[in-house]
Amino acid sequence: MTSSPARHGTGAASAVSAATAPYPVVVIGADGHVVELNDAASVLLPTARPGGRLRSPSWLATAAGRTARPVSVSGAVGDRFFSAHPSVLPAGGVAWWLVDETELQSLLVELEAERERTQFLNQASTALSASLNLDRCMEVTARLATEYLADAALVIAPSATSKLPMVVCDQRGRISHGTVAGPPDTVPGLTEALRGFPPVPSQWIDPTAAPRWLVPDGFGEVGSLAITPLPGHGVPAGALILLRRVRKVAFTEREEVMARLFAARAGAAMSAARLYAEQNTISDTLMRELLPPTLRQVEGVEFAGGYRPSKDTERVGGDFYDVHPPGEDFPETLAVLGDVAGKGLEAAVLTGRIRNTLHALLPMADDHTKMLRLLNNAMRTSHHTRFATLVLASVRREERDVALRVTAAGHPAPLIMRSDGTVEEADTNGTLIGVLPAVTARTAHVRLAPGETCLLFTDGVTEAKGGPLGDTMFGEQRLRRAAAECVGMPAAAIVERIQMITAQWLGVGRHDDIAVMAITAPRGSHLSAVDGTTRGRYTA
Amino acid sequence: MTTSPDADPTAASPSVAGPHIVRLALDGDLDYDTCGELLLRVRLALHERADVEDLRLDCRELGVVDSTGLSTLLQIHRSACQAGIGFHLDNIGPALKRLLELTGTYEHLSSSQRTAAPTDE
Numbered sequence: 025m026t027s028s029p030a031r032h033g034t035g036a037a038s039a040v041s042a043a044t045a046p047y048p049v050v051v052i053g054a055d056g057h058v059v060e061l062n063d064a065a066s067v068l069l070p071t072a073r074p075g076g077r078l079r080s081p082s083w084l085a086t087a088a089g090r091t092a093r094p095v096s097v098s099g100a101v102g103d104r105f106f107s108a109h110p111s112v113l114p115a116g117g118v119a120w121w122l123v124d125e126t127e128l129q130s131l132l133v134e135l136e137a138e139r140e141r142t143q144f145l146n147q148a149s150t151a152l153s154a155s156l157n158l159d160r161c162m163e164v165t166a167r168l169a170t171e172y173l174a175d176a177a178l179v180i181a182p183s184a185t186s187k188l189p190m191v192v193c194d195q196r197g198r199i200s201h202g203t204v205a206g207p208p209d210t211v212p213g214l215t216e217a218l219r220g221f222p223p224v225p226s227q228w229i230d231p232t233a234a235p236r237w238l239v240p241d242g243f244g245e246v247g248s249l250a251i252t253p254l255p256g257h258g259v260p261a262g263a264l265i266l267l268r269r270v271r272k273v274a275f276t277e278r279e280e281v282m283a284r285l286f287a288a289r290a291g292a293a294m295s296a297a298r299l300y301a302e303q304n305t306i307s308d309t310l311m312r313e314l315l316p317p318t319l320r321q322v323e324g325v326e327f328a329g330g331y332r333p334s335k336d337t338e339r340v341g342g343d344f345y346d347v348h349p350p351g352e353d354f355p356e357t358l359a360v361l362g363d364v365a366g367k368g369l370e371a372a373v374l375t376g377r378i379r380n381t382l383h384a385l386l387p388m389a390d391d392h393t394k395m396l397r398l399l400n401n402a403m404r405t406s407h408h409t410r411f412a413t414l415v416l417a418s419v420r421r422e423e424r425d426v427a428l429r430v431t432a433a434g435h436p437a438p439l440i441m442r443s444d445g446t447v448e449e450a451d452t453n454g455t456l457i458g459v460l461p462a463v464t465a466r467t468a469h470v471r472l473a474p475g476e477t478c479l480l481f482t483d484g485v486t487e488a489k490g491g492p493l494g495d496t497m498f499g500e501q502r503l504r505r506a507a508a509e510c511v512g513m514p515a516a517a518i519v520e521r522i523q524m525i526t527a528q529w530l531g532v533g534r535h536d537d538i539a540v541m542a543i544t545a546p547r548g549s550h551l552s553a554v555d556g557t558t559r560g561r562y563t564a
Numbered sequence: 565m566t567t568s569p570d571a572d573p574t575a576a577s578p579s580v581a582g583p584h585i586v587r588l589a590l591d592g593d594l595d596y597d598t599c600g601e602l603l604l605r606v607r608l609a610l611h612e613r614a615d616v617e618d619l620r621l622d623c624r625e626l627g628v629v630d631s632t633g634l635s636t637l638l639q640i641h642r643s644a645c646q647a648g649i650g651f652h653l654d655n656i657g658p659a660l661k662r663l664l665e666l667t668g669t670y671e672h673l674s675s676s677q678r679t680a681a682p683t684d685e
Binding site for chain 2: 342363364365366367408409410411413433434435436453454455456459460463464483487536
């Protein structure tokens with residue numbers, strides 16, 4: 025394994041070549057004493073003298089002491105790092121060639137550190153992206169910060185209320201949730217960090233200035249304390265407080281960079297979780313407002329409604345229905361069923377506007393066309409051409425019959441289910457609402473005998489794609505047939521049956537929102553009053 | 565009449581038929597998923613030259629049009645009218661005709677009066 029740079033020369037020749045070699049060279053004799061060292065070696069090893077023993081550095085002395093089969097070794101010399109390669113000389117003894125590897129070594133150390141940092145940041149990203157739950161994100165942030173950056177960590181999230189949520193990971197890695205116990209401005213820099221703008225760098229603050237709630241139980245004396253803002257997507261995501269036992273004035277430059285990268289990841293995850301939570305709250309709130317009401321008998325007329333939102337948008341959809349009982353200014357019940365073009369939140373907002381506007385327009389319900397015209401004017405905007413189609417039904421009990429005025433505005437006309445089993449379309453049509461400069465509408469006057477029903481539906485029913493091959497529309501003919509089978513049933517049963525048949529048709533297929541409403545003239549309470557002149561049968 | 569030269573089911577392919585007429589052949593379904601692309605193509609086609617006088621949408625190969633699709637046609641009609649460009653739907657099939665009649669938009673979309681969009685208060 026050994027070879028001499030001056031293999032074919034004499035011992036003297038080797039010594040000469042060693043003296044002029046560009047590397048520090050030490051020649052150790054077979055007896056273990058230094059035979060010779062060149063200038064570079066005497067500068068590097070000032071204690072080594074020819075004739076004496078090599079004592080420093082110890083790693084080289086040890087290797088040189090082993091006479092049999094010397095091998096390459098390496099170690100520190102002062103603040104530098106060398107490797108020593110032995111050449112067994114023909115005359116006996118070994119020449120040790122020293123190669124400065126300080127830079128290589130520091131690169132290796134740096135590479136290793138960089139690998140660790142990258143691994144940590146990757147791990148952080150993975151752990152943080154695994155959850156859209158804010159509490160969970162705060163926990164992960166506190167735990168990772170405690171593992172890699174500090175002895176204990178606190179994560180504080182901004183809040184609209186005065187109570188700021190806080191997650192603590194203490195020196196033993198235990199996580200606890202709480203709220204900030206004191207006003208945030210008692211901690212220097214915390215208010216600024218929570219505000220998020222202007223961006224502030226990490227601050228090392230005097231540990232003695234920290235209020236007691238900041239220090240986990242049993243932590244002992246705080247050596248140093250840093251506050252790092254967590255930058256979010258344009259919104260402040262919170263602040264990270266790092267506690268260390270060892271007194272350090274600041275992070276090293278690399279630690280600083282890593283803390284910043286970590287804070288950016290944690291902040292992004294936390295603000296995403298916050299936005300998600302906020303969005304959820306908004307759609308929950310909207311949903312509560314927009315969910316169709318439970319219907320019942322109003323003023324002696326049966327109302328029943330069913331709503332199945334599209335799976336694509338889930339919860340808030342574009343279909344809606346309402347039943348407004350008579351009030352001071354309007355003697356009739358007004359039932360509304362409609363469909364807003366589009367999906368999701370935008371459709372839901374438009375739905376809300378239409379329902380509110382219609383509510384305000386109830387005193388105009390004696391003239392559907394006028395009501396629709398006012399609604400159209402209120403809904404028209406230059407921003408978009410999103411529209412709604414709907415059916416208005418003004419309902420009034422007249423003796424045992426129910427008198428309806430029905431107007432379809434760009435919407436499929438309701439079906440009238442007669443006692444004799446026939447199903448006819450109400451003779452009404454009109455323009456959709458919200459886009460055209462002027463609307464027209466024709467109102468149908470319908471009279472329902474006891475047991476007869478007016479069925480309102482959205483195109484989610486007729487356009488439901490399914491059937492044996494999964495690609496056929498349910499269509500109006502099938503709906504009419506289904507309705508004919510329900511003649512004479514109570515309103516709630518009709519709605520349930522139509523929904524069931526539609527669901528069977530759909531199978532597992534995609535569908536739009538589906539809304540159905542039945543307005544039925546009840547037959548029950550007047551069974552004994554049959555006088556032979558009224559229409560219809562009176563047995564179920 | 566211009567038909568789509570390629571088989572892309574959702575493609576609207578522009579072809580300039582005369583000096584001032586832009587024709588687009590609509591092919592496939594016009595719904596929530598495809599209406600964004602149609603709006604974009606129409607916008608590009610109308611911006612290609614400044615002297616467009618007429619926009620003709622050929623509906624021969626048009627499939628199912630849902631409410632968002634109709635909303636898109638209304639949007640294109642409105643934009644065209646505002647820009648002083650005539651708007652025409654050619655080869656309206658029975659299904660589209662039914663939808664336009666049901667929603668009372670047939671007359672509106674067949675007429676290309678240069679009306680202004682409503683202004684917001």
